Amino acid sequence: xxxxxxxxxxxxxxxxxxxxxxxxxxxxxxxxxxxxxxxxxxxxxxxxxxxxxxxxxxxxxxxxxxxxxxxxxxxxxxxxxxxxxxxxxxxxxxxxxxxxxxxxxxxxxxxxxxxxxxxxxxxxxxxxxxxxxxxxxxxxxxxxxxxxxxxxx
Amino acid sequence: xxxxxxxxxxxxxxxxxxxxxxxxxxxxxxxxxxxxxxxxxxxxxxxxxxxxxxxxxxxxxxxxxxxxxxxxxxxxxxxxxxxxxxxxxxxxxxxxxxxxxxxxxxxxxxxxxxxxxxxxxxxxxxxxxxxxxxxxxxxxxxxxxxxxxxxxxxxxxxxxxxxxxxxxxxx
Numbered sequence: 447x448x449x450x451x452x453x454x455x456x457x458x459x460x461x462x463x464x465x466x467x468x469x470x471x472x473x474x475x476x477x478x479x480x481x482x483x484x485x486x487x488x489x490x491x492x493x494x495x496x497x498x499x500x501x502x503x504x505x506x507x508x509x510x511x512x513x514x515x516x517x518x519x520x521x522x523x524x525x526x527x528x529x530x531x532x533x534x535x536x537x538x539x540x541x542x543x544x545x546x547x548x549x550x551x552x553x554x555x556x557x558x559x560x561x562x563x564x565x566x567x568x569x570x571x572x573x574x575x576x577x578x579x580x581x582x583x584x585x586x587x588x589x590x591x592x593x594x595x596x597x598x599x
Numbered sequence: 600x601x602x603x604x605x606x607x608x609x610x611x612x613x614x615x616x617x618x619x620x621x622x623x624x625x626x627x628x629x630x631x632x633x634x635x636x637x638x639x640x641x642x643x644x645x646x647x648x649x650x651x652x653x654x655x656x657x658x659x660x661x662x663x664x665x666x667x668x669x670x671x672x673x674x675x676x677x678x679x680x681x682x683x684x685x686x687x688x689x690x691x692x693x694x695x696x697x698x699x700x701x702x703x704x705x706x707x708x709x710x711x712x713x714x715x716x717x718x719x720x721x722x723x724x725x726x727x728x729x730x731x732x733x734x735x736x737x738x739x740x741x742x743x744x745x746x747x748x749x750x751x752x753x754x755x756x757x758x759x760x761x762x763x764x765x766x767x768x769x770x
Contacts, residue, residue, distance in 0.1 A: 592610045
């Protein structure tokens with residue numbers, strides 16, 4: 447997966463409402479791209495719900511979380527609504543997984559993104575990245591705050 | 600950490616040791632449980648853990664986006680605790696997950712012989728909210744990402760406790 451110190455690969459993806467979000471839109475803020483395998487899978491559900499719960503703390507630190515998966519925007523819209531979360535969900539649907547691949551987290555055998563976190567600094571450089579040893583292991587929200595303490599503070 | 604002490608943020612920290620104001624019952628090895636009162640997996644874990652000889656420590660981990668009533672229920676349970684009925688209300692809530700609206704909470708209070716007016720006042724208090732939030736934030740720092748998550752001998756066990764863990768706990 448992409449390592450800290452690299453320039454974040456460019457992207458331009460629709461969110462769950464069809465609005466385009468590009469790398470350039472993230473300039474000036476700290477962003478955490480949360481790659482996850484699939485909408486509506488039970489593990490992803492917990493992960494994004496808890497990141498949502500700590501959203502105010504993240505905002506205080508000048509950081510914002512984005513979900514990224516290969517689901518299409520309509521599925522992501524339904525997923526976001528079902529969870530009752532406000533985290534923007536970006537659709538890496540077409541060409542399938544291209545952004546996930548650029549970040550080194552696409553799993554071609556399974557056709558989905560690995561579970562991984564990539565923190566992009568305000569200067570659009572990769573500040574931190576993390577991939578758990580197993581897709582069933584959910585990266586704790588505490589890890590994001592650890593990275594913010596080390597990287598941004 | 601107390602509710603009034605400064606918040607150190609949400610970076611990693613070990614699960615807090617058992618404190619004087621924790622909700623504790625039973626004797627045996629200490630099992631610290633982060634749970635959501637509207638979570639069916641937590642209700643199942645409650646049944647399983649009730650059958651093993653452990654010293655249970657309950658901590659709140661309401662995941663609001665998944666369970667809209669989770670925080671209301673956590674506050675209700677803390678309000679019952681003020682009337683010394685924490686475990687009675689805990690058993691009541693997990694024992695019937697189909698009746699969690701406010702009138703059902705009042706019925707539960709009446710059944711448990713609680714002062715409903717005091718319960719209504721307490722469950723909306725800032726102190727109760729801070730108590731629940733303290734547990735949640737400590738859980739986040741300890742890496743809790745699903746409910747239930749059980750800590751036993753400094754190791755986290757996410758999800759409903761499995762046969763291996765229950766056997767080690769003496770089940």
